[in-house]
């Protein structure tokens with residue numbers, strides 16, 4: 240096993256053992272609240288909210304992210320992406336091994 244592969248696996252193991260992992264994309268949505276005298280109704284400043292969007296079993300799901308959950312959710316999403324990237328890199332090494340017929 241190369242030093243690089245060892246490093247990738249060690250970081251991957253770390254993420255899988257202890258880190259929050261959350262698949263999805265964060266999307267900022269602007270909306271109007273419906274109150275007639277709100278500034279959003281006058282087209283000035285709309286209400287901004289954050290959602291996590293992910294497809295699950297072929298259907299797109301959205302989850303509202305409360306403001307105080309945002310840093311944690313961002314961290315979990317980022318960690319999922321990192322784990323996925325590492326997994327993909329290890330997989331590519333094994334793709335190469337098979338294509339070059341070397342163990």
Ligand SMILES: [Zn+2]
Nearest residue numbers: 271272277279
């Ligand atoms: Zn409003």
